[in-house]
Amino acid sequence: MVSKTDNTVIVVDPAEALRRARQGRGYWRRVWERLRGDWGTLSVIGIILLILLAAAFAPFVATHDPMQGSILGRLKGFGYNGHILGTDETGRDLFSRIVFGARLSLITGVLPVLFALVIGGFLGVVAGYFRGFPNSVIMRGVDVLYAFPSILLAIAITGMLGSGLTNTILALTITFIPPLVRISETVTSQVRSLDFVEAARSSGARPLTIIRFHILNNMLGPVLVYTTSLISISIILAAGLSFLGLGVTPPDAEWGLMLNNLRSAIWVNPVIAALPGVMIFITSMCFNLMSDGLRQAMDVRL
Amino acid sequence: MSQDSILSVDNLSVRFRTHEGIVHAVNGVSFDLAQGEVLGILGESGSGKSVTLRAIIGLLPREYASIGGRVRFGGREIQHLSNEELNAIRGARIAMIFQEPMVAFDPVFTVGDQIAETIVRHDGASWRDAMRRARDLLELVQIPSAKRRLAAYPHEMSGGMQQRAMIALALSCNPQLLLADEPTTALDVTVQIQIILLLRELQRELGMSVIFVTHDVGVATEISDRLAVMYAGRFVETGPAVDVIEQPRHPYTDGLLSSTVLSARQGHRLNAIPGAPPDLMALPDACSFAPRCRYAEEQCLSGVPALSPITRDHATRCLRVGEGRLEL
Amino acid sequence: MVTTTITDAVPGMTAVEQQPLLVVRDLRKHFAVKGGFLGRTQAVVQAVDNVTFDVMKGETLGIVGESGCGKSTTARVIMHLIEPDAGEVIFDGQAVGHSDGIGYRELYRNVQMVFQDSYSSLNPRLPIALSVAFGPMVHGMLRGAALERAASVLGQVGLDSANFANRYSHELSGGQRQRVNIARALALEPKLILLDEAVSSLDKSIEAQVLNLLFDLKREFDLTYIFISHDLNVVRYISDRVLVMYLGKVAEIGSVEAVYTNPQHPYTQALLSSMPSMDPRRRTEQAPLTGDPPNPINPPSGCRFRTRCPFAEDICAGTPPRLTSRPEHGISQQVACHMHDPSSGHSRAMATEAARP
Numbered sequence: 001m002v003s004k005t006d007n008t009v010i011v012v013d014p015a016e017a018l019r020r021a022r023q024g025r026g027y028w029r030r031v032w033e034r035l036r037g038d039w040g041t042l043s044v045i046g047i048i049l050l051i052l053l054a055a056a057f058a059p060f061v062a063t064h065d066p067m068q069g070s071i072l073g074r075l076k077g078f079g080y081n082g083h084i085l086g087t088d089e090t091g092r093d094l095f096s097r098i099v100f101g102a103r104l105s106l107i108t109g110v111l112p113v114l115f116a117l118v119i120g121g122f123l124g125v126v127a128g129y130f131r132g133f134p135n136s137v138i139m140r141g142v143d144v145l146y147a148f149p150s151i152l153l154a155i156a157i158t159g160m161l162g163s164g165l166t167n168t169i170l171a172l173t174i175t176f177i178p179p180l181v182r183i184s185e186t187v188t189s190q191v192r193s194l195d196f197v198e199a200a201r202s203s204g205a206r207p208l209t210i211i212r213f214h215i216l217n218n219m220l221g222p223v224l225v226y227t228t229s230l231i232s233i234s235i236i237l238a239a240g241l242s243f244l245g246l247g248v249t250p251p252d253a254e255w256g257l258m259l260n261n262l263r264s265a266i267w268v269n270p271v272i273a274a275l276p277g278v279m280i281f282i283t284s285m286c287f288n289l290m291s292d293g294l295r296q297a298m299d300v301r302l
Numbered sequence: 303m304s305q306d307s308i309l310s311v312d313n314l315s316v317r318f319r320t321h322e323g324i325v326h327a328v329n330g331v332s333f334d335l336a337q338g339e340v341l342g343i344l345g346e347s348g349s350g351k352s353v354t355l356r357a358i359i360g361l362l363p364r365e366y367a368s369i370g371g372r373v374r375f376g377g378r379e380i381q382h383l384s385n386e387e388l389n390a391i392r393g394a395r396i397a398m399i400f401q402e403p404m405v406a407f408d409p410v411f412t413v414g415d416q417i418a419e420t421i422v423r424h425d426g427a428s429w430r431d432a433m434r435r436a437r438d439l440l441e442l443v444q445i446p447s448a449k450r451r452l453a454a455y456p457h458e459m460s461g462g463m464q465q466r467a468m469i470a471l472a473l474s475c476n477p478q479l480l481l482a483d484e485p486t487t488a489l490d491v492t493v494q495i496q497i498i499l500l501l502r503e504l505q506r507e508l509g510m511s512v513i514f515v516t517h518d519v520g521v522a523t524e525i526s527d528r529l530a531v532m533y534a535g536r537f538v539e540t541g542p543a544v545d546v547i548e549q550p551r552h553p554y555t556d557g558l559l560s561s562t563v564l565s566a567r568q569g570h571r572l573n574a575i576p577g578a579p580p581d582l583m584a585l586p587d588a589c590s591f592a593p594r595c596r597y598a599e600e601q602c603l604s605g606v607p608a609l610s611p612i613t614r615d616h617a618t619r620c621l622r623v624g625e626g627r628l629e630l
Numbered sequence: 631m632v633t634t635t636i637t638d639a640v641p642g643m644t645a646v647e648q649q650p651l652l653v654v655r656d657l658r659k660h661f662a663v664k665g666g667f668l669g670r671t672q673a674v675v676q677a678v679d680n681v682t683f684d685v686m687k688g689e690t691l692g693i694v695g696e697s698g699c700g701k702s703t704t705a706r707v708i709m710h711l712i713e714p715d716a717g718e719v720i721f722d723g724q725a726v727g728h729s730d731g732i733g734y735r736e737l738y739r740n741v742q743m744v745f746q747d748s749y750s751s752l753n754p755r756l757p758i759a760l761s762v763a764f765g766p767m768v769h770g771m772l773r774g775a776a777l778e779r780a781a782s783v784l785g786q787v788g789l790d791s792a793n794f795a796n797r798y799s800h801e802l803s804g805g806q807r808q809r810v811n812i813a814r815a816l817a818l819e820p821k822l823i824l825l826d827e828a829v830s831s832l833d834k835s836i837e838a839q840v841l842n843l844l845f846d847l848k849r850e851f852d853l854t855y856i857f858i859s860h861d862l863n864v865v866r867y868i869s870d871r872v873l874v875m876y877l878g879k880v881a882e883i884g885s886v887e888a889v890y891t892n893p894q895h896p897y898t899q900a901l902l903s904s905m906p907s908m909d910p911r912r913r914t915e916q917a918p919l920t921g922d923p924p925n926p927i928n929p930p931s932g933c934r935f936r937t938r939c940p941f942a943e944d945i946c947a948g949t950p951p952r953l954t955s956r957p958e959h960g961i962s963q964q965v966a967c968h969m970h971d972p973s974s975g976h977s978r979a980m981a982t983e984a985a986r987p
Contacts, residue, residue, distance in 0.1 A: 026798055027755050195751035196761070199811075202709045203765035203818060204738035213764060217755040346833035446921075460922040490696035491862065492904040496917040517833065520906030524913050544910040561838035562908075568867060568886065571845055574838035578803050 027221070034297040041293025044286045051283060055102035064093035066100045066253050077269060086272045088258065089265050094272060098279055101253035104165065105283070108238030108247070108254070112172030113230045120177045121223060124184020129192055129211060138181065145178040154237055158246040168247040172234055183226050187219040221298040229291035232284030239280050255280050307334035308478055308511055309358070313371035316353050316362065316535075323583040327353045329535035330371070332609075335479070340505060340512040342526030342543065344519065344558075348579055350535035351515045355481050358513070359396055360388050375479070394424040397472035401484040403464035406471060407456040413440075413467050414452030417474050424475045439470040444500060462493040466500065473504065480505070482514045486521055498524050519562050523547055528615075531555045534580050534590035537609060541616030549630075551618040553595045556630045589621065597628055650684040650720075651822055651854050652708070652741070657681045657717035659700075659707050663927060673927045677703040679878040680717070682953070685822065690848070690855040692869030692886070694862055694901070698926045700878040701858045705824045708856075709743050710734050722821070739769060742815035746827035748807035752799035758810045759784070759795035765818045776817075783813040786850075787843060805836035809843065816847065822854045830859060841868060862905055866890055871962075874898050877926055877934040880953055884963030894965040897935045933968065943968075945975050 025033075035041060054061045063084065070091030077086045085095040127138040145153065157171035191197065192215065200210045239256025241247035248254040250261070258276040266273045316328040328350040335341055345351040356362050358373055360380055373380040375396065380388070392398075400406060407416060417439060418432035427435070433452070440448035443466040456464060465485060472480060482501070486494040502525060505512050516522050522529060522543070529546040531539040531554065539552040550556040557575035577594035580586070589607050592598040602621055610624035611617045622628035659678040662671040678700045685691045693701045706712045708719055710727070718725055721740060725731035742765075745751040752761050762783060763776035771779065781791035787809040799807055808828065815823050825844070829837045841864065847853060859865050865872055866886055873883040874895065882895040893899045900918040907913050919938050924930060933951050936942035945968050954971050955964040968974035 025801065026757065195745040195747055196753045198706075198711050199743070199745065199751050199814065200753075200764060200768075201711060202738055202743050203768050203814075204735040205764070205768040209768060213756070214753050218753065346835060460925075462922040490923060491860065492696065492900060492917075492919045493922055495904040495906065495914055496920065498906070499914065499917050518906065519834070520908050523908055523910050524906045526910075547908070547910050558834055561835050562863065571842045572838040572867075574842055575835040576839070578805060578836065579833075 027217075031221075031294075031297045034299075035293070038293055038297065041290060041297070044289040044293065047282070048286050048290060051102055051286075052106065054099050055106050058099045058103055062093075062096035062099045064096045066092060066096040067251060068092060077272065085275060086269070088272070089261055094275060097253040097258060098255070098275065101255045101258055101276065102279070102283075104248055104252060104254040105235055105238065105256070105280070108165070108168050108172065109231050109235035109283070109287075112169050112238075113176055113227055113234050115169070115173040116176035116180050116230075117223070117227050119173070120180025121184045123177075124181045124186075125188050125211060125215060125219070127181065128185040128188025129207060129215060131189070135185070139185065142178045142181045145174070146182075150175045150233075151237060151240065154241060155244070155246060158241055163241075163246050163249055165248055165252075168238055168241055171241070172237055175237070176230055176234065179230070180223070180227070184219060184223055187222045188215055191215050191218045225291055225295045225298060228287055228294060232287040232291075235280060235284045235287070306337050308337050308376060309335040309513075310374040311335075311354075311358065311371070312374070314354065314357055314373060315370040316350070316357050317368045317370075318366050319368070320366075325582045326585050327535055327582060328357065329585065331532075331535075331537055332371075333530065333537070333540065335511050335513065337478075337511055338505075338509045340502075340514060340525055340527045342522040342529045343513060343515045343532055344517070344522045344529060345515075345532035346517055346558075346579065348534075348582065349532040351517075351532050352483050353535075354532070355398070355483050355513060355515050359392055359398055359481055361398075390424075393420060393477075394475040395477055396479045396481065397475070397477035398481040398483065399465075399468050399472050399485045401487050403461075403468040404456060406468045407464075409456055412453050412455055413459070413471075414454075417467075417471050420471060420474045435474070436470075439474055440467070442473070442504070443467070443470045445470070461489060462496065465489065465493075465497055469497075469500070469504070473508070476508065478511060480510050480512045482512060484516055485514075487516070487518070494521070495524075501525065519547075519559065531558070534585060535582065536590070536606075536619060538591065538619040539617065540609065541613075545613070545616045549616075551612055551616065551623050551630060552591075552620045553597055553623075553630065554591045557594075589619070597622055649687050651687045651722055652685040652856075653718075653720040654681060654683050654685075654704075654708065655718045655720070657704065657707055657719070658715045659703055659712060660715055675926050676878045676929055677926065678707060678714075681875075681878075681880055683873055683880065683883060685854060685856060686870075687821075688852060688854055689870040690857055690868055692865035692872040693856065693858045693875060694860065694865050694872060695875035696860065696901075696923050698877070698923060699875040700926070701875050702826055704875070705743065705826045705856065705858055709741065709824065710737070735769075739818055740820050741822045741824065742818055742820040743824040743826060744808070744811050744815050744828040746830055748804055748811055748831065749799065751811050752807060752814075754799055757796045757798060758802070759791065761799075762810065762814045762817050765814060769818065779817055780813070783816045784810070786816065786847070787813045789813070803836075804832055805839060808832060808840055812840075812843065812847070816851070819851075820853075822856065824856045824858070826858045827860070828857075829864060830861060837864070844868065862902065874901065877924065877929045879934055879950075880964075880966060881935065882963070882965045882967075883953070888963045892963075894963065894970055895935075895967050896939050896941055896969075900938075933966075941969060941976075941978055943976055949974075 063082070070087065072091065074087060074089055074091040076083065078084065080086055083093045083095065085098065088094050088097060123138050127135040148156070154171045154175045157174055158167050161167040161170065197210060197214055200214050238247055239259065242254050242256035243260040248257050250257060255276040262273040262276065312332050314328055314331040318325040318327055331354055333341070343351045343354065357369055358380070362369065369381060375391065407413065414433060414436050417436035418429060421427050421432040421435055422429060437448050437452055440451055445451050445463060445466050456467070459467060486497050489497060498521065514525050526543040529541065529543045530537045531546065531552065533554050539546060539550065539555045546555060547559070550559055560573040561575055575594050580590050580593065587605060588603040592602040595602070599622070607619050607621040607624065609617045609619045612623070618624055623630065657678055658680055661675040661677055663673040663675060664671055681704055693704065695701045703712065707714045720726065721732060721737055726737050727734060752758065759777055759780045762780035766776040766779050767773060781795055784791040784794055789806060789809055802810065829840050832840060844855070848855060857865060857868050869886050871883065871885050872889050874881045874889065874897065876897050882889060882893065882898045889898060890902065893902055903918045921938060924937055930937050932948050933946040936946040939946065951966045951968045951971060951974065953964045953966045968976040969978045972979055
């Protein structure tokens with residue numbers, strides 16, 4: 001038995017330090033510790049949670065029926081007759097519509113990104129790990145999709161499939177696959193070239209085991225950071241599609257659609273007309289700021 | 303401070319502020335460097351040898367590093383100089399060479415242009431004169447077909463040639479003091495010896511003073527007149543190279559020399575120093591080598607020992623050796 | 631009588647069983663350098679070119695050479711991390727990757743590798759115990775048992791598992807990380823360990839500790855080492871035999887005593903006299919070689935060292951020298967140099983031939 005350790009560390013409280021050292025501080029714990037001190041990011045995450053909660057419990061949060069219009073009370077300002085944020089062009093309560101609209105806006109913002117993460121992540125890992133032929137096939141395919149600007153691609157797909165929630169999600173998913181394949185491929189091939197993957201290969205492990213044990217946990221951080229930054233783009237794109245009449249159809253509440261409908265009211269009551277736009281701005285901004293905060297906490301360089 | 307010293311460092315200390323705490327990188331380094339002298343600073347990573355060198359030339363970022371003590375060069379205190387004055391001294395009177403030659407060169411200009419530009423900036427020479435001197439310098443550092451190499455870009459040269467070109471750049475304004483930060487570490491052994499011999503020859507011919515930082519005992523032996531062994535940000539032993547190598551008077555130097563495998567016999571375990579260097583964020587107020595020292599005693603833990611002379615110019619920062627109670 | 635001749639032939643290896651554990655035959659790996667339009671092959675790096683050697687059971691074979699000489703590629707090709715172009719690797723009498731030999735999985739159970747960069751060779755997201763346990767788990771051990779094995783090998787490399795098992799690599803010093811890497815290699819109970827510059831990035835005082843560890847482990851577990859390094863002093867200390875590589879080819883191979891005290895190849899001679907002197911009273915006065923090693927892309931024809939060799943003649947440009955042993959050197963030393971091949975036609979080969987009684 002060889003008993004030579006080279007750990008002569010001078011500490012204040014040996015017992016406490018030993019306890020800490022034995023535990024070991026894993027990556028996610030260090031990320032959390034860094035995040036805990038970052039008040040800006042924490043408050044941004046707080047706002048996002050607030051919006052999520054409001055959307056989830058929309059029937060309880062909303063003060064009025066979002067579909068109930070009123071001929072007399074159209075485009076009224078804040079506080080009119082109990083309508084906190086006023087009413088829209090058909091006299092429906094704007095606050096309630098924004099709360100219900102959050103549901104669709106978040107669904108069209110988050111779901112396509114999640115789907116694209118699963119599909120793009122899988123393709124990216126395959127391309128990055130196996131290189132050679134699979135890489136060529138996947139990456140050239142992605143290049144073709146990349147040739148179109150993302151908004152045009154989304155418009156073209158919904159234009160082809162027709163409007164509606166499912167098709168919006170489908171179109172946006174296809175739009176987000178290429179960037180996610182590319183980032184996953186880049187990160188995977190970076191990780192793959194590190195010595196610990198060579199070491200794992202030289203212990204006789206099969207590719208699937210190596211990907212599970214050594215690739216996924218190392219690529220997750222950077223890919224996650226990038227993914228959260230895509231959510232804000234997705235929200236804006238979905239709103240844009242609805243605005244153009246290619247996304248969610250009336251009378252459903254969705255921020256982009258609401259913005260379109262209120263467009264003509266810009267001369268009557270500009271504050272009310274801008275409200276859905278403000279919500280789109282705040283939400284996508286928050287996702288963007290959260291992404292930046294996570295990037296710092298995870299110490300990721302993209 | 304003696305009459306002919308061109309550089310005088312007095313109680314130099316460097317602290318880095320980091321998120322985790324304050325790193326005590328250099329903790330009271332003092333020495334005088336004579337005209338034409340080669341001082342080798344020998345130490346392991348984290349010993350503060352490179353930081354010392356950068357503090358002398360004022361290369362440490364002021365927002366992270368706080369520097370204490372005094373550095374006098376040519377009768378002027380470096381830390382009181384403005385950035386412009388510092389820039390005038392850097393490159394002209396003090397030059398530095400690095401482990402990685404590519405940091406000294408801009409990849410988009412030819413080697414000749416960059417050397418000539420330095421000459422024009424510091425000496426105000428004409429471009430044509432500067433180019434001629436650049437060619438002479440490349441010949442001086444023994445680059446074959448120097449004239450052709452003037453038009454080469456840094457990446458077109460091999461590692462050894464880049465190192466020579468960087469030395470030429472450093473010498474372009476006849477510096478009085480050359481600071482060398484591990485300039486041979488990244489080189490192959492057959493090239494390393496060529497660069498060492500070149501530096502030795504240039505130093506003799508030009509009468510420069512040199513501070514040569516290295517972790518390699520052999521390299522330090524080849525180049526140095528005087529040696530300073532550094533540990534945890536302090537000089538623990540200083541003296542003429544011959545004395546330090548042949549008769550180390552600090553347990554760390556002794557351990558370092560006996561753990562270089564040359565002295566070891568095949569088929570026997572090495573005489574290794576146990577443990578690891580101390581945490582520079584929490585240095586004890588004691589001999590920083592004591593936790594690894596086999597000769598340590600109670601007294602070693604009561605305060606940092608002074609660098610005390612044993613002979614006229616051989617000094618050690620060991621209490622027991624200094625008081626004559628220990629023979630190594 | 632017979633025994634004495636054998637022991638004489640291979641000095642310093644008397645107690646060792648004389649059977650090759652690993653045989654490397656005519657191993658070759660050329661890399662294509664692609665560039666230009668549509669990535670056409672523009673040049674070829676002959677990283678490993680017909681390298682042949684044996685590693686005896688229980689010995690340490692050192693491989694030295696400058697950067698770009700192909701020593702690390704050789705290790706990676708043996709481990710099949712890089713697919714060889716040609717040649718064979720025979721482990722313990724069985725050809726690797728042949729239908730009648732052993733598979734790579736079987737090879738990996740017996741041969742393990744330790745890399746130079748202690749940091750990048752540990753997964754930063756896994757506690758070190760799991761990094762060490764990974765190998766046994768791959769070979770079918772259950773997680774719990776594998777973690778127990780990890781704890782015991784961590785102890786064997788001097789890392790008390792109660793203190794270290796749950797730590798992550800960034801919480802360890804360079805020396806400790808390299809111990810973990812050695813533990814990871816040991817966890818599969820290999821017979822042979824390839825150490826690729828395993829101590830090169832460590833500080834001298836830590837390097838000495840790790841070398842001592844390797845020394846102890848070798849004794850305890852009857853290991854065989856291939857020790858790859860650019861540090862000639864370390865290789866001399868740890869090796870029984872040494873192989874000198876130059877630009878993808880074997881220049882000289884022999885026992886450490888023979889090669890270090892009586893180098894035959896002009897390159898080995900130059901390499902050894904390029905080592906910095908450890909004696910301040912006797913410094914090196916002249917560099918044995920001028921210039922840098924040539925680029926391994928399109929190396930010189932014939933003998934690859936001829937462009938830097940003071941004895942180069944026409945024959946050296948024409949034909950590559952074969953690795954030959956001279957009777958007086960016994961089987962312990964082989965050199966690839968025309969001067970040591972009496973039939974080569976090199977003038978110095980003739981001269982020595984004539985001068986011999």
